[in-house]
Amino acid sequence: MSSTGSIREKLGSDYDVYEKSLRDAGSSEYALVKEPAGKKSLCVLGPERDRFTGEEKNDGLKLCPLSWENAQELMNAFDWLEPTLPSPEPSFGFGDRSGLATPGHERALDGYDVFPVFAQQSIREMERTGRSPEDVMNTAVWGVFEEGYESGFAADADHLKSREAVEKTAEVGFNMFTCDPSEHVNPAGDRLSGEELEEALRKIDGGEELLEEYSGRKFSASLPEHDYQFASTFQPEEVKRAIVKYFPAVKFAVDSFAWVSEARDDRFIFEVSVDETETPTTPLEHVFVAKELTERGVELFSLAPRFVGNIQKGIDYIGDLDRFEEQLKAHAAIASSFGDYRLSLHSGSDKFSIYPYFAEYLGENVHVKTAGTSYLEAIRLVAEKDPDLFRELHDFALERFEEDKATYHVETDLSQVPSPCELPDDQLPELLDRDDPRQVFHVTYGSVLSQKENDKFVYKDKIKNLLKEYEERHYELLESHLGHHLDLLT
Numbered sequence: 339m340s341s342t343g344s345i346r347e348k349l350g351s352d353y354d355v356y357e358k359s360l361r362d363a364g365s366s367e368y369a370l371v372k373e374p375a376g377k378k379s380l381c382v383l384g385p386e387r388d389r390f391t392g393e394e395k396n397d398g399l400k401l402c403p404l405s406w407e408n409a410q411e412l413m414n415a416f417d418w419l420e421p422t423l424p425s426p427e428p429s430f431g432f433g434d435r436s437g438l439a440t441p442g443h444e445r446a447l448d449g450y451d452v453f454p455v456f457a458q459q460s461i462r463e464m465e466r467t468g469r470s471p472e473d474v475m476n477t478a479v480w481g482v483f484e485e486g487y488e489s490g491f492a493a494d495a496d497h498l499k500s501r502e503a504v505e506k507t508a509e510v511g512f513n514m515f516t517c518d519p520s521e522h523v524n525p526a527g528d529r530l531s532g533e534e535l536e537e538a539l540r541k542i543d544g545g546e547e548l549l550e551e552y553s554g555r556k557f558s559a560s561l562p563e564h565d566y567q568f569a570s571t572f573q574p575e576e577v578k579r580a581i582v583k584y585f586p587a588v589k590f591a592v593d594s595f596a597w598v599s600e601a602r603d604d605r606f607i608f609e610v611s612v613d614e615t616e617t618p619t620t621p622l623e624h625v626f627v628a629k630e631l632t633e634r635g636v637e638l639f640s641l642a643p644r645f646v647g648n649i650q651k652g653i654d655y656i657g658d659l660d661r662f663e664e665q666l667k668a669h670a671a672i673a674s675s676f677g678d679y680r681l682s683l684h685s686g687s688d689k690f691s692i693y694p695y696f697a698e699y700l701g702e703n704v705h706v707k708t709a710g711t712s713y714l715e716a717i718r719l720v721a722e723k724d725p726d727l728f729r730e731l732h733d734f735a736l737e738r739f740e741e742d743k744a745t746y747h748v749e750t751d752l753s754q755v756p757s758p759c760e761l762p763d764d765q766l767p768e769l770l771d772r773d774d775p776r777q778v779f780h781v782t783y784g785s786v787l788s789q790k791e792n793d794k795f796v797y798k799d800k801i802k803n804l805l806k807e808y809e810e811r812h813y814e815l816l817e818s819h820l821g822h823h824l825d826l827l828t
């Protein structure tokens with residue numbers, strides 16, 4: 339029998355053992371270790387090592403690469419490494435584009451009652467960063483093991499637009515599925531009128547019946563603890579708009595829910611997100627979508643409406659806060675009347691001024707997704723530790739900016755982006771505190787991380803090497819910045 343601690347003795351002082359990862363299971367001992375050359379490995383001591391692939395050392399030790407194969411074996415030994423269904427607390431998505439951020443995210447959670455999503459990536463993000471669902475899952479699992487985070491986490495296959503994407507992510511263990519029906523949302527529903535609107539309605543199967551069902555119907559919902567009441571009557575014109583705009587999307591979401599159910603039985607949670615659509619989701623549109631989804635058997639964990647105001651990537655909310663608060667109250671009351679699903683805030687990075695409203699009106703029924711803000715902390719580390727690389731990245735990002743911003747909602751003013759060549763080294767990290775430079779980096783992450791020359795990554799490896807070299811500082815930056823997010827949300 340081994341007892342926790344023998345790995346350290348047997349490996350000797352050339353190896354760093356990640357203290358919080360040390361575990362006993364059965365008759366073997368496990369730890370994440372850093373080899374003298376800086377590479378991280380799983381170390382297994384004892385008979386269980388035969389189940390892992392790796393390099394056999396002396397004294398019953400084996401050093402195993404952080405492969406997906408080994409991760410799955412480790413998940414068999416420790417069930418807390420597997421994604422689980424969330425607890426009732428607010429939930430928070432920590433997208434990790436570098437694959438190295440999870441331990442920092444775990445530290446940020448310390449002291450907060452928040453359920454984390456550590457693996458969270460859309461197919462679009464995976465394509466842009468050259469990653470696979472398996473890789474996203476794999477890096478999250480090793481990050482969880484490194485910090486010994488036993489409290490549970492979910493894995494969110496974000497912005498799913500096809501059955502194939504559902505199946506691919508389900509296969510590697512994702513357990514939160516975010517359906518993005520935005521390609522089926524018809525924004526013209528807001529603009530059309532008269533005969534054009536009638537025409538669009540006629541093209542929708544079941545449209546006339548829905549019009550009859552909803553027109554003139556009263557709907558009310560409340561937040562008793564806030565003395566708030568939402569009440570409205572569906573006018574025929576707005577019913578037509580809602581049907582034209584959202585009904586095909588509802589059908590796609592219903593199909594998606596069936597695909598996920600088939601792939602995962604009942605071991606999953608499901609979100610529907612219409613955040614990436616042109617116009618805000620009105621309260622009555624929310625009622626329409628929620629009612630149609632629930633009546634068709636879709637069990638919602640969360641719904642991401644398109645909120646009012648200007649929700650840009652990587653910076654705080656821009657817009658009238660009173661108006662936001664009023665709309666949020668209506669959405670919160672509606673969500674509670676349909677069975678208490680969560681409202682989900684996408685592009686949640688740095689939306690500090692609206693977090694308190696979510697905490698106030700939704701309590702635990704809130705989900706937030708972030709990703710860019712963690713990438714920007716990695717870039718901050720580059721600014722701190724390798725000013726020349728930072729300047730290089732900045733030039734490249736500026737070159738890419740016009741093209742890359744097309745798929746994002748940003749209104750960056752490039753005249754407000756100072757040239758890092760003219761700034762002294764010690765002023766570079768502060769650029770990451772300013773909206774416009776933040777967005778230049780935010781929208782170009784895909785280009786930065788995937789740029790290749792002679793089949794080799796130009797920047798990705800340099801950035802990752804730096805994050806590994808200054809690992810503690812990277813974790814510290816994440817802990818502090820994401821901790822600030824959690825602080826305002828709870």
Ligand SMILES: [Zn+2]
Pocket residue numbers: 497611613614684685
């Ligand atoms: Zn989104």
